Structures are given as structure tokens and as C-alpha cells.
Amino acid sequence: MAQYSDYFDRANATTLGSNWQKIGPSGGAADGDIFSNKCALASNGQIDAQWSPSGSIANQYSQATILSISLTNYLLVGVRTSGSISSDGYYAGWNGADTPTVQYSICKFNGSNPTRLALSSQLLAVSDVVKLAVEGNKLSLYVNGIGILTATDTDFSVGYPGLLAVGGATDLPVFDNWFGGSIDPYVGPTGPLGVQEQVPQINRRNTSLVY
Numbered sequence: 592m593a594q595y596s597d598y599f600d601r602a603n604a605t606t607l608g609s610n611w612q613k614i615g616p617s618g619g620a621a622d623g624d625i626f627s628n629k630c631a632l633a634s635n636g637q638i639d640a641q642w643s644p645s646g647s648i649a650n651q652y653s654q655a656t657i658l659s660i661s662l663t664n665y666l667l668v669g670v671r672t673s674g675s676i677s678s679d680g681y682y683a684g685w686n687g688a689d690t691p692t693v694q695y696s697i698c699k700f701n702g703s704n705p706t707r708l709a710l711s712s713q714l715l716a717v718s719d720v721v722k723l724a725v726e727g728n729k730l731s732l733y734v735n736g737i738g739i740l741t742a743t744d745t746d747f748s749v750g751y752p753g754l755l756a757v758g759g760a761t762d763l764p765v766f767d768n769w770f771g772g773s774i775d776p777y778v779g780p781t782g783p784l785g786v787q788e789q790v791p792q793i794n795r796r797n798t799s800l801v802y
Contacts, residue, residue, distance in 0.1 A: 594772040595642055595752075599630045611640040614669070614753055615677030623754070629658060629764035632756060641672045641753035642771055650774040653752035654722035654733075655766040660685070660693050660715050663758030665705075666765065667698075670725045671750030676702055680750050683723035683732040683740070685715050687758065697723070697730050697742045708742035726774055 597610065604625040611621035621640030624631040632638055645651070653668040660666065664687040672680030678700045685693045688705050695711040713734065715721075722733040732740040752771030759765070 592773050593645060593648075595645060595770070597630075597642075597769045598628075599625055599767060599769070600628045601625055603627070605633065607638075607640055610642060610644050612643045613677075614639050614641045614672045614674075614751075614755070615679065616675055617677065624762055626762040626764055628767075630655075630754065630766040630769065631762045631764045632759050634761045636757065636759055636761065638754050638756040638765060639678065640755075641669070641751035642769075643751065645751055645772055647673065647749045647751060648773050649749050650726045651750075651752050651772060652722055652724035652774055653754070653771040654720065654769065655754060656768045657684075657715060657717060657719045657721060658764045658767055659759070660717060661759060661763070662756060662765070663687060665755055665757045666693075666715065667755045668721055668723050669753040669755055670723050670730070671747040672753040672755075673750040674701075674747070676700075678755060680747055680753065681708075681723065681725060681730055681744065682755060683730070684721055695721075695732060695734060695739060697732055697740050699744060699746060701746050708744055709740045711740050713739055720768075722770075724774060 607623040622633045623638040667682035667684035669682045683697045686698045689707045693715040697709040698705045724731045730742045756765045
């Protein structure tokens with residue numbers, strides 16, 4: 592079970608670093624800057640990045656802390672990203688193409704336009720810790736360790752954990768403290784927030800459920 596993290600705690604740069612690549616067929620350097628030890632919007636007003644060391648995997652999660660909601664289009668963590676068209680995959684956070692208010696949702700990009708899979712009345716807030724997990728065909732969104740939305744879909748079976756943000760000023764810090772990687776099917780998407788999420792864990796010796 593591979594787990595990864597990036598605290599973005601490094602010198603200012605016009606790239607996120609070699610571990611991040613651009614989502615979609617073009618590959619190459621990811622859109623995004625390092626600014627004030629944070630993941631910030633690039634000169635094109637975007638963050639478009641998938642974590643390449645994980646390889647293309649099935650069950651996975653992506654988690655980040657939100658630093659700003661002053662964007663005009665998207666503010667999302669992603670799973671199973673990749674595909675033949677840029678930004679294909681599953682995402683959670685704020686999808687500005689779907690709702691003008693910064694409500695949490697789960698969506699997918701399969702082609703050029705996002706499709707909503709689930710919508711919450713809860714609004715994004717600065718310092719929220721947002722995590723999207725996918726196991727099989729089930730997607731689960733957690734905010735500050737509490738599950739708030741689920742959805743099911745079968746369009747994407749593998750891909751990379753990632754980040755997507757569009758519509759703001761260059762060098763605007765947007766994300767911090769990213770975690771991602773594969774999900775152990777025996778313990779579920781606990782990640783760094785573990786006990787708060789109350790995901791049932793299977794005791795491998797006697798198959799009993801523990802929390």
C-alpha cells in the first residue's frame with residue numbers, strides 16, 4: 592500500500608517539481624507554482640497536476656488543505672486522473688461550472704465538460720481538509736474527517752491522484768499538505784485523518800469489524 596505526501600515546503604518555483612505531471616495526454620510539467628511554501632496557481636491561472644510516482648492505480652485517495660476560495664472556476668482534489676483528454680477523472684471540491692456558490696460536490700471530467708455526480712449544501716471554507724477516495728465504483732468525499740457525500744460511477748477504473756484549480760491570480764496559494772496514494776481494501780480510506788472518519792477496519796485474524 593503506497594502512501595505519498597507533499598507539503599510544498601520548498602523554494603519558490605514555476606513548477607511543482609518532478610513528482611507532478613500535467614493531467615491528460617500531453618504529460619510534461621504540471622501547471623502550478625510553489626509560492627511561500629504552498630501550492631499556488633501558475634501564470635496561466637491554473638493548477639493541473641497528477642502525482643506520477645504512484646503509477647496508475649485503482650483504489651486511491653487524494654487529500655489537501657484549502658488555502659483560498661477566491662477562484663472563478665474550479666477548486667478540486669482528484670482521483671483516477673489521466674485519460675485521452677486533459678483533466679479526465681473524478682474530482683471533489685468546488686465545481687464552478689456547476690454551481691455559482693462554493694458548494695462541495697463530486698464530479699467527473701470525461702471529455703471537455705464536467706458532470707456532477709453528487710452535490711452537498713455545505714460550503715467550502717479556508718483551512719478545510721478535503722479528501723476524495725475511490726474504491727471500486729464508489730466515491731466518498733470527506734471534509735475535516737467527516738464523510739459528507741458519496742457517488743458511484745464506472746467510467747474510470749485506474750489513474751492517478753491529483754489536484755485541479757482554475758481561475759485566479761498568479762502565485763495565489765491554493766493548496767497545502769497534500770496526501771494521496773493507494774487504499775488498502777482491508778482498512779478503507781482512513782489516511783491521515785484515520786479515527787475521525789470511522790471507516791470499519793477488518794481484523795485480518797478473526798474478520799471482526801473494529802473502529
